[in-house]
Amino acid sequence: MEERKMICISCPIGCHLTVTEENGEYVVEGNQCKRGEVYGKKEMTDPTRVVPTTVKIRGARLRRLPVKTHIPLSKPLIFEAMKLINMVEVEAPVKVGDIVIENILDTGVNIVATRSMKRVE
Numbered sequence: 001m002e003e004r005k006m007i008c009i010s011c012p013i014g015c016h017l018t019v020t021e022e023n024g025e026y027v028v029e030g031n032q033c034k035r036g037e038v039y040g041k042k043e044m045t046d047p048t049r050v051v052p053t054t055v056k057i058r059g060a061r062l063r064r065l066p067v068k069t070h071i072p073l074s075k076p077l078i079f080e081a082m083k084l085i086n087m088v089e090v091e092a093p094v095k096v097g098d099i100v101i102e103n104i105l106d107t108g109v110n111i112v113a114t115r116s117m118k119r120v121e
């Protein structure tokens with residue numbers, strides 16, 4: 001039997017969850033709603049996170065462009081994904097939602113811009 005304590009990050013309430021695994025079945029306690037149960041089970045089987053970060057940008061007023069994964073990325077892949085993200089340099093102009101890296105690590109997850117940046121000469 002495995003037991004883990006965690007905080008649900010699905011909403012600002014932050015319920016303290018206890019997830020117990022026995023014979024492949026997961027029981028979540030401490031959640032105030034169904035989302036907490038889903039979150040607790042996913043944390044035990046396939047934890048994922050939206051990754052907010054920045055990439056280099058040329059030709060804009062700022063030197064870094066804020067980006068994020070368009071959907072949550074498997075947690076064990078975040079370190080490898082960050083190595084690729086850190087190698088990228090984009091060219092202004094960029095619009096919010098533009099894909100900076102498509103299908104990173106063959107996961108189906110795109111890295112997208114989270115703000116627009118105009119070109120400055």
Ligand code: SF4
Nearest residue numbers: 008011014015033036
């Ligand atoms: S269990 Fe429900 S109420 Fe509690 S933090 Fe998660 S989403 Fe919010």
